[in-house]
Amino acid sequence: MTGLTNRTVVIDGRGHLLGRLASVVAKYLLQGGKVAVVRCEELNLSGHFYRNKIKFLAYLRKRCNVNPARGPFHFRAPSRIFYKAVRGMIPHKTKRGQAALARLRVFDGIPSPYDKRRRVVVPIALRVLTLRSDRKYCQVGRLSHEVGWHYQDVIKSLERKRKSKLRITLKHNREMKKLTAKARENIAKAAEPFNKIIKSYGYES
Template sequence: MLLAGGEAREIVVDGSGMIMGRLASVVAKLLLAGWRVNVVNAEKIVLSGDPRMVVESYRTTVLGVKSHFSHKWRPKRPRTPQRLFKHAVRGMLPKNKARGRRALARLRVYVGVPDELKGREFVRFPEADASRLSSHYIELGAVARQLGWKGGVEK
């Protein structure tokens, strides 16, 4: 989609130090409004709560579903920070509708900052800032590492 001046409606969001659920809801609203959203530093997005409980809940969700036959038949669950965040945003978009699928296609999530976005201005949302948290939180990269992510950049 284009603005009146002919420029694309694109935004680059810095995910470092942002609360995952709040950031995901803001990103979902932008996607439904027609914006292209690039989220950088996905490994630095934080999840609120006791770190052990957060990791345990993700571990039961990701690793808990097993098949009696083979690992090939298990549901594929996200383990990387990019996919964990994208999965959270996907849960906030309309299910089984073309509008939701088109919105999700406009989302790009990156670990770190890719070269093509290095010179761009990053946006931060104060309502999603982790400084609101009074105590316990864990970064998404740490959760992903405990789920089996090797820490590299996904292609």
């Protein structure tokens, strides 16, 4: 992620390792960039699912003995788990760290308007490129679901609707492309004398 821009960089979290992606995002935020991470439920964790679940359950047991309402607060949603991972890599109690975190957006699924935006990946954080093929891994969405996140089915339903709508849009675009190409062929002969005049002035039609 080189080169800063005022535009928000939209990262598709699918297939990324959580910690590796968090480190890249944290550094980019501290440099002044804006980031939105979508599909956090499809982030991956290295290690067997059962091992990660035991670690998470141990984390849930950590609390203030006098008054648990004081914290620590345990996020269950995949997007909030990723947010907390990024927060741990940023000096979030300083003005600079708070400003950096304010430039971060995290989402489960792909809500509007990010479903219409171009999404990118971070190669150094992709599981298929960084984790050995025989190593165990698990999805954050499944882990969250088993420790108290109640919206897995809702997100799956919304994703199905988004994908079906996308298929219709792509089909429409392909048809329009064919019709445009056919129309160009139909007018090519009629437009030929005009194109010659345009080319004589040094312009390409």
